Amino acid sequence: MAATVIKAEKLPEIQLEYMKLIAEIMEIRKRGETPLAYIRTYGCQQNVADSEKIKGMLKQSGFDFTDTPDDADFILFNTCAVREHAEDRVFGNVGALKNLKRKHPQILIALCGCMMEQEHIANRIYNSFPFVGLVFGTHSLQHFPELMYNSLVNGKRVFERGNDDNKLYEGFPVRRDGDFKGWLPIMYGCNNFCTYCIVPYVRGRERSRDRDIILGEARQIIEQGYKDITLLGQNVNSYGKTLEQPVSFAQLLSEIDSMDGDYWLRFMTSHPKDCSKELIDVIANGAHISKHLHLPFQSGSDRILKAMNRHYDRKKYLDIIRYAKEKIDGLSLTSDIIVGFPGETYEDFKETLSLIREVEFTSLFTFIYSPRKGTPAAEMDDPIPAAEKSKWFQELLDVQEEIAAKRCSSMVGQTERVLIESVKEKTGELNARTSGNIIVELPGKADLIGTFQNVKITKARNWILKGELI
Numbered sequence: 001m002a003a004t005v006i007k008a009e010k011l012p013e014i015q016l017e018y019m020k021l022i023a024e025i026m027e028i029r030k031r032g033e034t035p036l037a038y039i040r041t042y043g044c045q046q047n048v049a050d051s052e053k054i055k056g057m058l059k060q061s062g063f064d065f066t067d068t069p070d071d072a073d074f075i076l077f078n079t080c081a082v083r084e085h086a087e088d089r090v091f092g093n094v095g096a097l098k099n100l101k102r103k104h105p106q107i108l109i110a111l112c113g114c115m116m117e118q119e120h121i122a123n124r125i126y127n128s129f130p131f132v133g134l135v136f137g138t139h140s141l142q143h144f145p146e147l148m149y150n151s152l153v154n155g156k157r158v159f160e161r162g163n164d165d166n167k168l169y170e171g172f173p174v175r176r177d178g179d180f181k182g183w184l185p186i187m188y189g190c191n192n193f194c195t196y197c198i199v200p201y202v203r204g205r206e207r208s209r210d211r212d213i214i215l216g217e218a219r220q221i222i223e224q225g226y227k228d229i230t231l232l233g234q235n236v237n238s239y240g241k242t243l244e245q246p247v248s249f250a251q252l253l254s255e256i257d258s259m260d261g262d263y264w265l266r267f268m269t270s271h272p273k274d275c276s277k278e279l280i281d282v283i284a285n286g287a288h289i290s291k292h293l294h295l296p297f298q299s300g301s302d303r304i305l306k307a308m309n310r311h312y313d314r315k316k317y318l319d320i321i322r323y324a325k326e327k328i329d330g331l332s333l334t335s336d337i338i339v340g341f342p343g344e345t346y347e348d349f350k351e352t353l354s355l356i357r358e359v360e361f362t363s364l365f366t367f368i369y370s371p372r373k374g375t376p377a378a379e380m381d382d383p384i385p386a387a388e389k390s391k392w393f394q395e396l397l398d399v400q401e402e403i404a405a406k407r408c409s410s411m412v413g414q415t416e417r418v419l420i421e422s423v424k425e426k427t428g429e430l431n432a433r434t435s436g437n438i439i440v441e442l443p444g445k446a447d448l449i450g451t452f453q454n455v456k457i458t459k460a461r462n463w464i465l466k467g468e469l470i
C-alpha cells in the first residue's frame, strides 16, 4: 500500500472556540452549576486514549466527570467493533438509557468510536434509538467540539462518519484517567488488512505522530510522575515509515528510554511480520523498557496464517521468539489467538496448541472468531459449528492454564519489582503487577498505590502470584 504522508497540524482554533461556546451554553443551562459527563469506554487501549482526549476537550468545555449515568448531563459511549460480542453489549447498554432520557429529556446521549464508523451500525442506531442525539466515528473525533455544539444548539440529531479531512491534528487537551499509568498514542490506523479484522476499515490508514511531539509528551508524563507508560498503535513496528523524516520504532523507543526518571516503558501492539532484531536489542539493553513482549501470532498453522493475510509463518514467528528469549533475560511473552477462523480444522488448531506449548506464554488473550461485515473472512466458508469451536477454545484455555501455572510456580522464592496498582475490594489486599505483566497480590497499605516495591514471591495460584513486601 502506498505510504500516505500526513503532516501534523495544530488543533484548529475553531475547535477551541467551540469548547468555549459549549461552556457558555452549559453555564446558562445549569445556572452556574458544573455540568457532568459520563464516559464509558469499550475495547482496546487506543479507545481508552481516545476517551482521554475527549475528556480533555470536555474538561476544557467546563465539564466534570461522574461514575454514574444517572446524574450526567452528557453521556458518551466510546464503542468497539472488533467482535460481535462487544457490539451487542453496546446495543444492550444504549437501550437501557431510554428511560433515563425520558426522565431527563435535557441529557445529550452520544455514541462514538469504531462501531459508529460502520454505515449499517450508524443506520441501526438512527432508526432504533431515537433518543441518541449525537453519533460520530473515529475519524470525526478531531471535530468533536463542533459536533457537540451543533447538537446542543440545534436540538437536532447529529450523525457524522468518515470526516477526518486526511489530517492529523495535535494540541488536544488530554485528561488522563490514572495518576501513574499513562497511554501515549504514537500512531493511528492500520494498513495490514488481516482478513478477519475490521480495524483498517474503521480506523483508516496508518498515520504516525511526529517524533518530536511524542518525545515532548513522553518527557512531560515522566516529569508528571507517571510510572507505567505504554506507547500505543495498531502496529507499532511500522511507526515512522510515513513521516517526512522516517524513523524506526526501535529508534523512537530507545530515545524515550534514555530519558531520566523512575518508570517502566511498554508498547502495544507489535506485528510479528515487522518485529526486527534491532527492536529486540533495544528492549534487551533498555534501562526502563519492560522485559515484556506482546506479540500476537493468531494461529500456529501456516495454512491459516496465509488465509488470515498475516505475512509470516510459524517458523518466522518462532525464530523471533528464540532470538528474543536468547537476548532478553527474564522475558515475559504474551499473545493474541483466534480460534475457529473460517476453514480451520482440528489439525490446524492442534498447531496452535503445540505453538503455545513450545513458547510458554505468560498469558494469552484468546478469542473465538467473530465474522465482521465487510472483511474478506466474513465471505469465507465456515463449516465448523459454534459448539465445536467452543470445545477447542476450552481446550486452549486448559492448556494455557497448565503453562501459566508452571511459569508462575517457577517464580516462587524470587524477588520481583512490582508496581502497586489498587486495593482488592473483597480481601483488602494490594494488587500489583510485575514488569512482565503478571499480577501479584500482597498485604499492604493503600498509600503504596502508584509506587514501585520489591516483593518476595511466596505462592503461585494458577496465573496469579502471592507475595510479601521486602
Ligand code: 5AD
Pocket: 082, 083, 196, 197, 198, 296, 298, 336, 337, 338, 367, 368, 369, 370, 371, 372
Ligand atoms: N474475531 C475474533 N477475534 C478478532 N480479533 C480481531 N478481529 C477479530 C475477529 N473478527 C482479535 C485478534 C487481535 C485482537 C485485538 O482481537 O486476536 O489481535
Ligand code: SF4
Pocket: 190, 191, 192, 193, 194, 197, 198, 199, 200, 234, 235, 271
Ligand atoms: Fe487488525 Fe491485523 Fe491491523 Fe491488528 S494488524 S489491527 S489484527 S488488521
